[in-house]
Amino acid sequence: xxxxxxxxxxxxxxxxxxxxxxxxxxxxxxxxxxxxxxxxxxxxxxxxxxxxxxxxxxxxxxxxxxxxxxxxxxxxxxxxxxxxxxxxxxxxxxxxxxxxxxxxxxxxxxxxxxxxxxxxxxxxxxxxxxxxxxxxxxxxxxxxxxxxxxxxxxxxxxxxxxxxxxxxxxxxxxxxxxxxxxxxxxxxxxxxxxxxxxxxxxxxxxxxxxxxxxxxxxxxxxxxxxxxxxxxxxxxxxxxxxxxxxxxxxxxxxxxxxxxxxxxxxxxxxxxxxxxxxxxxxxxxxxxxxxxxxxxxxxxxxxxxxxxxxxxxxxxxxxxxxxxxxxxxxxxxxxxxxxxxxxxxxxxxxxxxxxxxxxxxxxxxxxxxxxxxxxxxxxxxxxxxxxxxxxxxxxxxxxxxxxxxxxxxxxxxxxxxxxxxxxxxxxxxxxxxxxxxxxxxxxxxxxxxxxxxxxxxxxxxxxxxxxxxxxxxxxxxxxxxxxxxxxxxxxxxxxxxxxxxxxxxxxxxxxxxxxxxxxxxxxxxxxxxxxxxxxxxxxxxxxxxxxxxxxxxxxxxxxxxxxxxxxxxxxxxxxxxxxxxxxxxxxxxxxxxxxxxxxxxxxxxxxxxxxxxxxxxxxxxxxxxxxxxxxxxxxxxxxxxxxxxxxxxxxxxxxxxxxxxxxxxxxxxxxxxxxxxxxxxxxxxxxxxxxxxxxxxxxxxxxxxxxxxxxxxxxxxxxxxxxxxxxxxxxxxxxxxxxxxxxxxxxxxxxxxxxxxxxxxx
DNA sequence: CTTAGGG
DNA sequence: CCCTAAG
Numbered sequence: 110x111x112x113x114x115x116x117x118x119x120x121x122x123x124x125x126x127x128x129x130x131x132x133x134x135x136x137x138x139x140x141x142x143x144x145x146x147x148x149x150x151x152x153x154x155x156x157x158x159x160x161x162x163x164x165x166x167x168x169x170x171x172x173x174x175x176x177x178x179x180x181x182x183x184x185x186x187x188x189x190x191x192x193x194x195x196x197x198x199x200x201x202x203x204x205x206x207x208x209x210x211x212x213x214x215x216x217x218x219x220x221x222x223x224x225x226x227x228x229x230x231x232x233x234x235x236x237x238x239x240x241x242x243x244x245x246x247x248x249x250x251x252x253x254x255x256x257x258x259x260x261x262x263x264x265x266x267x268x269x270x271x272x273x274x275x276x277x278x279x280x281x282x283x284x285x286x287x288x289x290x291x292x293x294x295x296x297x298x299x300x301x302x303x304x305x306x307x308x309x310x311x312x313x314x315x316x317x318x319x320x321x322x323x324x325x326x327x328x329x330x331x332x333x334x335x336x337x338x339x340x341x342x343x344x345x346x347x348x349x350x351x352x353x354x355x356x357x358x359x360x361x362x363x364x365x366x367x368x369x370x371x372x373x374x375x376x377x378x379x380x381x382x383x384x385x386x387x388x389x390x391x392x393x394x395x396x397x398x399x400x401x402x403x404x405x406x407x408x409x410x411x412x413x414x415x416x417x418x419x420x421x422x423x424x425x426x427x428x429x430x431x432x433x434x435x436x437x438x439x440x441x442x443x444x445x446x447x448x449x450x451x452x453x454x455x456x457x458x459x460x461x462x463x464x465x466x467x468x469x470x471x472x473x474x475x476x477x478x479x480x481x482x483x484x485x486x487x488x489x490x491x492x493x494x495x496x497x498x499x500x501x502x503x504x505x506x507x508x509x510x511x512x513x514x515x516x517x518x519x520x521x522x523x524x525x526x527x528x529x530x531x532x533x534x535x536x537x538x539x540x541x542x543x544x545x546x547x548x549x550x551x552x553x554x555x556x557x558x559x560x561x562x563x564x565x566x567x568x569x570x571x572x573x574x575x576x577x578x579x580x581x582x583x584x585x586x587x588x589x590x591x592x593x594x595x596x597x598x599x600x601x602x603x604x605x606x607x608x609x610x611x612x613x614x615x616x617x618x619x620x621x622x623x624x625x626x627x628x629x630x631x632x633x634x635x636x637x638x639x640x641x642x643x644x645x646x647x648x649x650x651x652x653x654x655x656x657x658x659x660x661x662x663x664x665x666x667x668x669x670x671x672x673x674x675x676x677x678x679x680x681x682x683x684x685x686x687x688x689x690x691x692x693x694x695x696x697x698x699x700x701x702x703x704x705x706x707x708x709x710x711x712x713x714x715x716x717x718x719x720x721x722x723x724x725x726x727x728x729x730x731x732x733x734x735x736x737x738x739x740x741x742x743x744x745x746x747x748x749x750x751x752x753x754x755x756x757x758x759x760x761x762x763x764x765x766x767x768x769x770x771x772x773x774x775x776x777x778x779x780x781x782x783x784x785x786x787x788x789x790x791x792x793x794x795x796x797x798x799x800x801x802x803x804x805x806x807x808x809x810x811x812x813x814x815x816x817x818x819x820x821x822x823x824x825x826x827x828x829x830x831x832x833x834x835x836x837x838x839x840x841x842x843x844x845x846x847x848x849x850x851x852x853x854x855x856x857x858x859x860x861x862x863x864x865x866x867x868x869x870x871x
Numbered sequence: 872c873t874t875a876g877g878g
Numbered sequence: 879c880c881c882t883a884a885g
Contacts, residue, residue: 755879782873797873802879805876 568627759794761803766823769800770807770830777838778804807831 582596613620613630620630761769772788781797781804789795810818811828 758879779874781875798875799879801874801876 566628756794760821763821763824763827765789765792765795766803766807766827769803770827770834773804773838774830774834777841778835779838804831804835808835 582593582600584593584596588596615630622630768788769784772784776783776787781801784800785795785797789800807823807828808831810823811831815822815825
């Protein structure tokens with residue numbers, strides 16, 4: 110209840126890799142839906158608005174009890190945990206499809222694909238009746254539970270994976286086949302691209318009271334007039350054809366319902382049509398991805414190899430950050446009165462921005478290690494698998510990397526939904542007002558471009574899902590799966606709340622002037638080749654300090670946004686996404702991808718350097734540091750051309766340099782793995798290749814004149830040591846080999862090395 | 872996987 | 879920092 114009242118968000122799912130479910134990365138793309146109470150809208154809603162996605166929660170407002178019963182416990186212990194027990198989901202309510210008329214109605218309405226025939230779903234989808242899909246979901250869930258139990262819930266993100274269940278999205282109507290089938294969230298998410306049609310400002314100016322100022326101020330409590338028309342969710346032609354779907358916006362003008370039933374057939378139909386469009390290929394996408402990617406040119410073999418070669422980059426390993434030591438283990442046993450707000454206090458949560466590349470490098474990286482960690486794949490097994498060309502694991506990896514390629518126009522699952530059970534508080538009229546976020550912003554621009562022909566100058570944006578910054582969660586091992594889910598839910602909810610605002614980037618440059626028109630900014634139909642980017646940034650106006658253990662519980666006014674941003678709001682650090690700027694979504698778009706903002710990077714670096722204390726060079730990831738998130742290119746057909754995103758540049762700090770120098774002095778050049786292990790074992794973002802490269806640059810720096818040096822000056826003393834060590838080891842190596850060969854006396858070398866060590870270390 | 876080296 | 883050849 111509390112969750113529902115206070116948070117009131119719905120998430121359709123995380124994007125997660127398809128391999129071992131329980132190892133899915135916590136980094137995810139979240140096509141999110143959200144509904145609000147009251148006539149309040151957060152900056153995040155603007156985000157959603159910009160995305161053009163009216164993300165209405167169509168869930169049936171599950172009774173989210175925050176208590177943990179013995180029954181729950183038993184369910185978990187026996188691995189029979191059911192989704193309906195958790196707060197986070199309603200997906201397995203399908204289980205009651207046959208018995209529970211409400212749910213049956215609900216889901217049936219979602220699933221009716223192209224006909225209003227009430228029996229349609231049962232006719233077309235006997236599986237829904239016989240419970241086969243249910244079993245599927247259930248099995249999956251059990252699998253998760255099993256893994257969680259087996260994995261013993263370590264304090265390592267890598268060993269755990271979270272997923273927000275897809276809820277009613279668990280089924281998909283294939284527009285082509287007219288059949289209903291269960292679908293994994295992967296499929297759904299792969300296909301969640303949005304196609305937006307943003308009308309020019311002039312058209313909407315008269316109808317909105319929102320202006321860019323509100324938006325620019327990141328005011329989370331902006332009220333928007335509801336005007337659905339301003340932003341239309343559009344479908345592509347092919348989809349429209351296949352589905353026979355008319356413009357979806359009109360039937361949805363009044364989605365609020367006080368009844369638990371979604372009675373309106375039109376709405377049902379639309380929901381079904383809009384939600385469950387899945388391309389013909391998505392059914393098999395899991396298995397055929399590699400081949401298809403190759404075939405379709407999304408991923409060349411070379412690119413694939415390149416991806417593979419990155420496994421060794423360790424920055425995927427994330428250090429858990431504990432911002433509180435208080436356990437919430439008691440949360441599961443406490444009885445009814447436990448509020449989310451209370452748990453939030455106890456919740457240990459750090460939010461950290463994750464660098465997410467266009468090809469989801471992190472996911473790519475993490476598969477291997479996470480599999481290892483969680484015991485799904487031994488190193489040896491992995492090697493064995495890798496050696497096989499056709500092993501699906503590779504495909505899967507590819508699959509993740511190129512997930513966008515699968516959304517090349519076949520599907521578009523908009524999150525339009527009803528929120529029947531929530532309408533009792535009567536504030537749901539806000540739902541549509543989200544749409545005005547965009548129009549509101551544009552409205553202020555309208556004055557400047559009244560001459561716009563609204564019809565023809567629409568800019569159609571297609572935004573793949575936004576990525577959600579990485580979350581860090583600490584939870585005691587004794588916590589239950591259910592509480593874990595809730596914790597994750599809260600974390601996600603937090604970060605998706607008004608702790609974020611939206612930034613717009615064009616060709617890599619932040620568009621700061623909110624008053625410019627799209628045309629002035631360069632976002633126009635004539636400028637289709639340019640990549641437009643959206644970014645999620647911490648909302649500066651919502652910088653709330655970290656909750657400390659023992660801190661006073663937060664009391665939230667009912668209906669008000671949650672206090673968010675448990676992370677330091679660093680305006681420069683953004684979570685970026687790009688979207689197509691193209692009237693034809695299929696149009697190849699090789700626009701420039703937005704590099705990570707330099708200012709963002711530098712601020713991160715500053716933070717980083719400050720936090721790396723001492724000369725130990727064991728630079729842990731700063732607890733609260735955030736990383737720039739990468740741009741997600743939405744250019745569907747240029748996948749093969751754009752490579753994985755570059756890692757963020759992280760200049761070596763002096764202490765790191767010193768540690769490096771010291772280690773090289775000790776170990777010599779050419780033993781970078783040892784150097785890494787010795788001095789940078791805890792610096793996950795420093796690979797031995799990085800160290801080698803740094804040594805290279807250090808050497809170069811030492812050789813050039815101080816005037817030519819750039820960047821943060823390295824102490825001359827260190828540079829001297831670099832030179833000395835280098836000259837020594839370069840002399841040492843060849844003569845050593847020679848002497849080895851000549852004298853056949855390896856002990857001599859060893860002793861000489863010892864001498865060297867002593868000499869160098871002084 | 873590591874190392875070395877070019878980019 | 880990326881990429882790749884080579885071992």
